[in-house]
Amino acid sequence: MIVAEDVHVHFPTGLFRRRVRALDGLTLDVRDGDFFALVGQNGAGKSTAMYCFLGLLRPTSGKVQIMGQSPELGARLYKNVAYLPEEPHYHLYLTVEEATRYYSSLYGKRVSDKTIDDSLERLGLAQFKTLPLAKCSKGMKQKVGIAQCLIHEPQVLFLDEPTRGLDPLIVREFRETLREIHQRGATIVMNSHVLSEIEMLANRVAILDRGKVVVQDELQNLLTLNQELYRVVFEGNGVVPEYLTAVERTGHLVRAFLPKARLCDFVELVRASGMLLHECSLKKTSLEESFFNLVKGEATLTENAGGNREVSVS
């Protein structure tokens, strides 16, 4: 569906035209129907990669293809593609309603007033529809971007930091909408710094660092359960057994890790002392931890005995 092979993007900067490598051999493969997340630090090359996919940036070298075609400016293949930019690069002189109508009509299809009104209503923009974009907040501009993205039910969506500046209610609704679109069969490529959001939505993830893909895999392979360690949360009453590690106290509440070998001892202690146990579950490696460990080089993706891939910390 979307392929990038050894893509390099170099920018000349400064007086001596020093070359900055925005992408340094990026290789990616997004499959049909994927909810694909690009994760990385600032400057890792996520947005640059997206610009290359959309033909907005010509790579210095390498090959990029969407649906088997090279992306060109305004190509016909964008009939089924929608893009939400990170920065609100909109036509600021248009009003909320005019901008939504204009962007929607660029697909070459007539859009009814009702469709526009419904879309604005859904995103809570109905009362601001006569407001020029120049006077809108960042969140409102983002909502206009979302409205124009979703109006034609695209097959491929490119979302660059889609929930930046949105209020929590809209974030939740937007997430649901994305799930619906994905279930309908659309392919979604999303950049985000909100890793918890990616955990909720994506099925495949690529972690980028300095213009390269460090890891590209199923999300599940990056979210492994540690079989040897439990995470416990309890009300301590001053008693904290010495076998607990990484102890954190917040008021009466204690958070710590418990080795599997001492589980019975801990349960016995809880029963005997009458401590209030809030949580006791196998420690889960979050995407945030995997990301941190992989980018810092403290972890690698290895194959376990069952033939599944998992993140192992060195």
Place this chain on the structure above:
Amino acid sequence: MTELLKANIWADVTFYRRSKLLLAFMLVFLLLTALQSLPPLFMDSGVQSFNSLQQIVADLNFFLLILAGGMGLLIISSHLRNRNLKMVFTKPCSPELWLLSAYLSAAAMSLFLNLVVLGSGVLLSVLWRLPVRMGLVFVSAETFAVSLGLIAFLMLLAMIMHPALAAIVALIFNADLFYQFDVWTKAAIRSGNSSIALRMVERLFHGLYILLPMVYPFDKQTQNIHTSLRVMSGEWKYLLFSLGYTLALSAFCYCVSLFALKRKNHI
């Protein structure tokens, strides 16, 4: 395609309507023109009224040319600098179509303003009891034809350089300047200075004069119409010639602008 063209032209016309810079420019000029038209109200002489009419029409048409160039410059530079073309070119709207829409929208605005100026000229003629001369129609039509070339040229300049630089090039380094330089170097050569360097400079100035677009390509032939506002039957052909010249210039500028737009590394 028609839907796309319509959508883009509508967005561009909205841009012109809401551009504060263009509005301020227009208001200042209209104010000056209004002040200029005050004295004839207190005069009884037909000659003086005609002179005032001729001056007002000439000033307004000159202003329209500057405005047309400004529209061509602003529509490109504003979109490029705001980087909102990202929203256009990630949809099935080709650069060819977008550029054509930008040109047509500026041309439509120019046509509308030319009709307003023509209407004002006719109205003033009636108010001051002067015969409505066909020269008014000729001058307006010629100004519109010339504005088409200026729009395309300024669009090209805005596409390849900073808008301030583009304005300087259009206002100062134009064909008139190099024509004067050419005349000056030719005169120097004729007066006896025939050094190779001067001959080379003369060739350079002559080349630049030929290459750069002329505002009024048939200036000498139509000068009389501008002053008398009368048109002889054989003079209408210059209107067609002007239109032909500016359309050819527009086509050339459009192709180069499109090439430059497509060659941009980063939209």
